[in-house]
Amino acid sequence: xxxxxxxxxxxxxxILQELKEMQSNPSDDYLSLPxxxxxxxxxxxxRGPRDTEFEGGIYHGRIxxxxxxxxxxxxxxxxxxxxxxxxxTKICLSISNHHPEHWQPSWSVRTALVxxxxxxxxxxxxxxxxxxxxxxxxxxxxxxxxxxPPKFGTPERQRLIDExxxxxxxxxxxxxxxxxxxxxxxxxxxxEAEAEAQVNLHNPEALPAGVEIPDQAGDRxxxxxxxxxxxxxxxxxxxxxxxxxxxxSSNQLLQKSDARVQNLKPETRIQKSDDRLFTLAAIGLTIxxxxxxxxKFIKSTEYGAVFMDES
Amino acid sequence: xxxxxxxxxxxxxxxxNKLPSVGFKNLKKIIKSCRRAxxxxxxxxxxxxxxxxxxxxxxxxxxxxxxxxxxRAQQLLELHLASGxxxxxxxxxxxxxxxxxxxxxxxxxxxxxxxxxxxxxxxILKKYDKIHYSKQGQLFKSKVQTMxxxxxxxxxxxxxIALHINLRETKSKPREASALFDGCYLTFTDGKPSLTxxxxxxxxxxxxxxxxxxxxxxxxxVSLTCGHxxxxxxxxxxASVTIVDGLKAANPKEKCPLCREGRVYEDxxxxxxxxxxxxxxxxxxWEQRLQMERVERVKQVKEHWETQCRAFMGI
Numbered sequence: 205x206x207x208x209x210x211x212x213x214x215x216x217x218x219i220l221q222e223l224k225e226m227q228s229n230p231s232d233d234y235l236s237l238p239x240x241x242x243x244x245x246x247x248x249x250x251r252g253p254r255d256t257e258f259e260g261g262i263y264h265g266r267i268x269x270x271x272x273x274x275x276x277x278x279x280x281x282x283x284x285x286x287x288x289x290x291x292x293t294k295i296c297l298s299i300s301n302h303h304p305e306h307w308q309p310s311w312s313v314r315t316a317l318v319x320x321x322x323x324x325x326x327x328x329x330x331x332x333x334x335x336x337x338x339x340x341x342x343x344x345x346x347x348x349x350x351x352x353p354p355k356f357g358t359p360e361r362q363r364l365i366d367e368x369x370x371x372x373x374x375x376x377x378x379x380x381x382x383x384x385x386x387x388x389x390x391x392x393x394x395x396e397a398e399a400e401a402q403v404n405l406h407n408p409e410a411l412p413a414g415v416e417i418p419d420q421a422g423d424r425x426x427x428x429x430x431x432x433x434x435x436x437x438x439x440x441x442x443x444x445x446x447x448x449x450x451x452x453s454s455n456q457l458l459q460k461s462d463a464r465v466q467n468l469k470p471e472t473r474i475q476k477s478d479d480r481l482f483t484l485a486a487i488g489l490t491i492x493x494x495x496x497x498x499x500k501f502i503k504s505t506e507y508g509a510v511f512m513d514e515s
Numbered sequence: 516x517x518x519x520x521x522x523x524x525x526x527x528x529x530x531x532n533k534l535p536s537v538g539f540k541n542l543k544k545i546i547k548s549c550r551r552a553x554x555x556x557x558x559x560x561x562x563x564x565x566x567x568x569x570x571x572x573x574x575x576x577x578x579x580x581x582x583x584x585x586x587r588a589q590q591l592l593e594l595h596l597a598s599g600x601x602x603x604x605x606x607x608x609x610x611x612x613x614x615x616x617x618x619x620x621x622x623x624x625x626x627x628x629x630x631x632x633x634x635x636x637x638x639i640l641k642k643y644d645k646i647h648y649s650k651q652g653q654l655f656k657s658k659v660q661t662m663x664x665x666x667x668x669x670x671x672x673x674x675x676i677a678l679h680i681n682l683r684e685t686k687s688k689p690r691e692a693s694a695l696f697d698g699c700y701l702t703f704t705d706g707k708p709s710l711t712x713x714x715x716x717x718x719x720x721x722x723x724x725x726x727x728x729x730x731x732x733x734x735x736x737v738s739l740t741c742g743h744x745x746x747x748x749x750x751x752x753x754a755s756v757t758i759v760d761g762l763k764a765a766n767p768k769e770k771c772p773l774c775r776e777g778r779v780y781e782d783x784x785x786x787x788x789x790x791x792x793x794x795x796x797x798x799x800x801w802e803q804r805l806q807m808e809r810v811e812r813v814k815q816v817k818e819h820w821e822t823q824c825r826a827f828m829g830i
Binding site for chain 1: 598
């Protein structure tokens with residue numbers, strides 16, 4: 205796929221990186237793939253969140269990535285009726301193009317899909333493209349969603365939708381069937397329970413059980429295991445203990461390092477080419493000044509000698 | 516041995532450097548006095564001892580530690596990166612007398628100093644929370660992070676670790692450096708690089724070197740004041756500024772793409788040592804990216820000057 209695309213475009217590069225990452229770490233809860241003819245168009249399917257009325261459902265949709273991606277947010281459209289979102293309508297979420305002020309370039313298609321799954325059981329609060337069906341209707345739609353994938357777009361797109369649907373079915377567990385008594389009990393519950401499940405992207409603790417948004421903010425992690433710290437009375441002991449631990453790890457590094465890491469020749473100094481030019485220029489100037497001074501000195505001594513001889 | 520003793524021994528061992536440190540004993544006394552003063556088992560929300568003594572004194576100590584660390588790290592990096600006329604100027608000033616081994620030693624000391632102090636601060640705040648059955652310590656820690664007084668947030672720590680690896684790998688006689696600290700290394704997991712630093716076999720710091728915007732290894736890396744690292748071009752794009760104008764021209768309202776903190780662009784630091792390290796470790800990638808960046812930068816410079824000319828001509 206990479207050969208067809210303009211790799212000089214940062215958006216294309218980023219999308220290909222995401223695709224590579226999605227393929228290397230697949231999830232059972234969602235699958236998303238770009239169309240072959242347009243890498244900015246993605247087709248996805250998400251599994252209904254567990255322990256909700258959407259459980260067992262397979263919901264298809266499309267993602268439209270802007271040309272300025274990841275600096276501008278994508279737009280989402282669901283194609284499978286779910287009772288939570290309208291079909292073939294761009295939906296309003298804090299991660300979609302309806303709220304560009306909330307979008308972060310560090311978010312990706314993966315985080316967007318995880319967030320979308322987390323948003324499903326929440327109260328719509330009259331958001332654009334949202335629906336508020338009864339729980340039993342949503343459950344019926346969840347069961348129906350497994351039967352066949354939605355029909356949408358070109359034959360190429362349809363082929364991709366079918367492939368995604370088959371993959372999701374192969375990974376799914378059987379749909380939980382509820383007894384009529386349970387249905388009536390659930391129907392009698394108030395909307396307060398739904399309000400409790402409100403999801404805030406900036407507060408991952410509020411996510412429903414089993415749903416996690418990948419944390420990308422943790423750049424620097426200090427791991428501290430409860431190990432006894434044996435250090436001699438002199439601080440050199442600290443250094444010695446550190447040396448011992450790291451020599452083994454550096455050997456492992458040499459063995460396990462990526463193919464991109466090459467054996468490097470030892471250099472006495474790391475310098476940029478510009479700096480070398482400056483250095484050479486400085487040396488040249490110094491030599492020139494010294495030569496001029498010497499000339500002056502020689503001339504002055506010659507004249508002095510002549511003057512002395514004449515006298 | 517308790518960490519408190521370990522810490523004090525380490526700081527006494529480096530007493531000749533007159534480095535600021537965390538006053539463990541003093542802070543413990545304050546916690547105990549607070550415990551005596553309050554009859555309740557937990558510390559109230561507005562405790563005069565904690566609000567007036569413990570947290571302000573700890574904050575002052577943290578400020579001193581971070582300030583000292585940043586200053587010394589900058590000086591050390593300046594010595595190593597100095598070249599051309601700057602190098603000769605430093606030679607004349609007599610600053611460049613340090614040899615290779617001395618630079619490694621000082622770099623190592625500063626990295627240990629940063630890590631040991633970050634552990635010390637964590638320990639004292641944990642103790643505070645344990646004694647008071649509160650989360651005030653954790654709240655204070657997050658408040659300190661927003662104030663950029665957290666030593667692990669410092670971009671100079673990343674630079675020092677990179678400097679350490681650079682000096683270690685460019686040493687022509689490795690036998691001389693065998694006794695030196697070797698706890699810093701560049702690791703690749705699934706092709707993704709990260710800087711790793713270990714202390715006491717139990718504390719490990721990992722700095723991810725993948726730009727979360729382009730999802731690639733950071734190129735021409737820059738650290739924002741919040742401590743997050745990005746490619747320079749990615750940071751410029753996020754801040755809605757051109758490469759020509761630079762991050763200094765960024766709007767103060769622009770936020771970090773990871774932590775959404777404002778005012779992080781104007782004091783961003785270019786990580787020169789890290790660039791040298793990555794340039795040597797991933798040669799092919801670096802060359803490829805360099806060519807692509809050149810094209811992009813030339814394009815942006817052309818556009819910039821065209822707009823400047825139009826503005827000048829009044830078109």
